[in-house]
Amino acid sequence: MTGRERDDARAGRLMLAPALIALAVLAAWPGLWVLWLSLQRRIPVFGIERFVGPSHYAFLAVDPRFWNAVQVTLIFTFISVALEFLLGIGVALALQGQQRGRRTAVALLLLPWALPSVVTGRMFEWLYHPSAGLLNFLLGGQAINWLGEPMLALPALIVADVWRTMPFVALLCYARVLTIAPDIYEAARVDGAGAVATVRDITLPLLRRVLMIALLFRTLDALRAFDLMFVLTGGGPANATETLTVYAYRSLFQTLQLGFGAAIGVVVFALVMLVAWGYLRAMAHQEEAPA
């Protein structure tokens, strides 16, 4: 290394420092604090504050409410993300083929994504309303108990989540689709490829990278799902829609079991990191593989 290179390296580190310090203060410090909190039994109302080691985690391992929340979170994440992708890609392709009114379609598509989630929640509350809701009215005046029946409540929340976030996937895909050069399609047509083959062999492979990024974002968001459950069902009936974050909220802010709530928070954090790491690895593999 020459002296010049050393200077450059030092200058580089110096320039990185503000970002690293900001990360340390904003992410690492609260993260470590929550981890430390999760090793304590801390209930301010009762003046309890003592170190208990990993005993909260030991309790979680045998806590049926916790395992139920894990199950609800995973089912919610898997199904809603899968549906968002199927519909999102479909919508992007439909937009690509559309001749007129694309701008209006894109604007309309943005609407659900732009609404605050509490507004979305309230709107679905009315759609699912048992006696005055649009959904039951369209079904011929049925009184289906969308949010109060354990088998229906989670699917009803998944539908609301898909409605809200499918546009995110659709717009990302659509943006990528726009950048595909038209001559590729022309060449395919000349070679005699049908519509299905074109989508399968040209559009989807070219969408792969943007899909991976969208998948990463959506999965991490869905694993932390909170607001829809909070507004629509409160985690019920019978905890059928209680996700990990709702359980953490109840423990932390409602019943003030700070140490215990922090332990659930740490589990959510670990889960999110694990999934993010898995995705990033998969993406790195793809980069290496010949396109």
Add this chain to the structure above:
Amino acid sequence: MFTGGSRGRALLLALSVLFAGCGQRPDSAGPITLVFKHAKILGPSDPVPALLREFERRHPGVRVQAESLSWNSDDQHQFFVINLEGRGAGFDVMMLDVIWVAEFARAGWLLDLTPWVPAEELAPHFPSTIEPATWNGRVWAMPWLMNVGVLYYRTDLLAKYRLHPPRTWEALVDQIVRIRTAERNPRLDGVVWQGRQYEGLTVNALEAIWANGARVFGTDGVVFPEEERAAGGLSLLRALIVSGVSPSWVTAADEELTRRHFGDGRAVFLRNWPYAMDLFQTANSPVRGRVGIAPLPGRVGGAATAASSGGAHLGVNRRTRHPELAAALVRFMAGGEAQKAMALGGALNPTRMALYHDRDVVRAHPDFPAVHDLMLRARPRPVTPAYLMLSSTLQPEFSAALVGVKSPRQAIEHARLRVGYLLQGLR
């Protein structure tokens, strides 16, 4: 927040030293300001500002600044907890949901009001408001707004079939079957109540459990000592749903959902709080003039009636810089004059029993004498600092029994185990 506070205090100290040097006392710099945090007061007009001006008139040099919080009880609780645990002194007087008083007192967040409030000052309030106010033998808050679970019924439908408001749940079910068979109206439901997994479910389930003659805590601290009877309470609620006497969606219903349904003329009975009555009597209400109010039913072989109380108390932040004045404000707001103004202007009910027979108040609310008798018999939810833990542990179990995921007996069994474990850790 913490460091900001201590830095602010350091700054204040520096400033006061500075001013002391000039021969000035910081206290005399301006009027004393008390901050009163309360939920938005619903009703035709908000009487709070006028009351605060009256208090200021009686205490020259004092200014009261009212700051309202969102109407959502969870949000208010979170706001208070974060600020009180963070040792903030940003407010002096606060409006507390009755179920938080013991919790806040145990946490050391409330000023002990015993030196200012003699026992006879509490006596004019409903008994079920005094119990939560005086946790552990000290006075922590003063009762301000009262609530009680009541049974609304359709006077026209009951009169048509020559029925009287039912005294037991068994009679209520019989009446519904009779009315619905004769009316042949598929759009008319029987009784609607609150079964969504939230605090309202705890209230409704406890009322059913109490009606069946069971308690939450025995004298020795045992949870649900009358296990069979407690399960019987939940069985009643489940049976209402299974038999179709209540629509199945009560398992997702809160106060407003059921209030609107009954208000549209689509149910014979409704369990709700007294606030709904004014709304049923508005000019364009489909049920105007056809709604009566009665005690919640008891059970054959159980209690005569069992209604939960609710409402709000006023407490003082322990870190207030003006304990004397803050206590005076609480006593003034809970006093007869202020509560009368609240009853006349707001849609909420006072905690002072005499007001329910006050001529001016009764003219504005003709149903008050009837409501008085119901409030007199109301029971508070368990008064314990662990109430929110208790309730949030019970809710999923109660909900599971209502939707049939667990049998009522299983739900009570699991509730006993979980609550027992929880409380054991707090001793």
